[in-house]
Amino acid sequence: MGRALEVVAGFATNPGATFTALTASTGQSFTVRGTDINKPTWLLSEWAFNASVGELRIRSPRLHDFFSGIRNRITAAFSMPPNFTPVNDSYAQRLYAQDNLTVELTGGGAEIDTAALLIGYEDLGGVAGRFIDVPTLLKIGLNVVTVEVTVTAVATGNFGGAVAVNSSIDNLIANTDYAVLGGTTDTRGDAVGITGVDFGNLRVGFPAEPSVRNLTANWFVQLSDAFSSAWIPVFNSANKTQTTVDVQTNGAGGTFIINLNCVQLLPGSVPGGATGAAVQAGGGGAPTSAGQPH
């Protein structure tokens, strides 16, 4: 069993002023995955992308109350967390195994409105993703590299347009671990998702908001920092063709140029990765020590 991070997104069609339960994106669910009840699961963030102003509401009898619960105003055309933002410090809502969260939106009367929850599992049965914390990143980080991909989103409100991280520029060093600090987008949507074996095949993600780069550019670093835990995803370039980036947005669809801000890591420092011993040694002759200047 191991750590997992999952962005679960959904959409409401023509919600208008009526709280409308979100339809989860294909293959996703707002029911918290089954875990040992002793192992904490966290709602680390939430955000919504509405074309019209609205309200995002998250309720459960297991949370504060089932009457109004967590309810936040969503400003139009701005895909940022109204609550649980990892900027500076924050507070995560504990979630409980198998709890069916009621996630609702209001918004426009003739549009698809969207929202996303970011759920962190400290120990999820049958799943083990590779994540590091900030001190580890500072200790084993080597070089900064940007992964740029172009994603064509679908207009159905689901995640779509998945492309491999090397689909636009194939510059990753063979058999090398990379930490994903966060990313940026040039187009507004709801959520950018990154999926791969190294993340336990669950989708990690961040808000697709182009105007607040100081939050999304190092989203996972800020999450790790704010919640004092390991939430920085790590993938190995041996899996680059199967590590994909996609986008979930509203009925407008669109073409998104996504930059993932990554850091090359010292080979063999993060457990659970590909050993990459088949042909070429990890890192292609990378140094054996790393770290930030002091």
Add this chain to the structure above:
Amino acid sequence: MANSLARPVAGPHGEEDFPKGHPGRNDYDPESQEAKDWASQNVHPLGERDFPVGHTAAADTPGNLNHLTWAPGVDPLNPHREAHTGRTPAQVEGLRKLSEAASRQAQESPVTYPVDAAVLNAMLDTRRKDLGRDLLTPEEYQSVVRDYHVQRSSDVEKATEELKLTVRDQAISYVMSRGYSLEVASIITDREGPERVLQQAGIKPR
């Protein structure tokens, strides 16, 4: 107040001590045009001016841009252009049509099933070693993923079954969400009865 930064200029007889019209000159005549011009440039009651006379940001400088509103991403001199990109309306429209067509053809992302990264990566490495190369084709990759699910399906089913919460577990989980420790929540649940706890919480057992 006098602007101490005013620099003297080179006159016909060499470097002058102060510019023309400056009160420090020995030929200073407060009624002369030069003195009036110098005063208009350099003498202002404290706090009257925001910027020196002639400064591009001074409110009385012809052609200053102070009236413009600088919204994020918008060029105020070309407000018709798209914010953050600077594209013309024609470009925006062209891109919108192109993007719309592309979105119609785009595919929804495939559904992936959760895996244990350590186990699957080890299986992928074994395949890489067998083949003698690092990069697997999508078919080779998918065959390993299939093998993983076949091998792990019984384990996963077992784990899923083990993790499936009983009515008692669900009741304990609810009581814990009210702030009680596992031990106390267990005592409360057993004393009250799990069905009653869930009923009072408005939770249907799953």
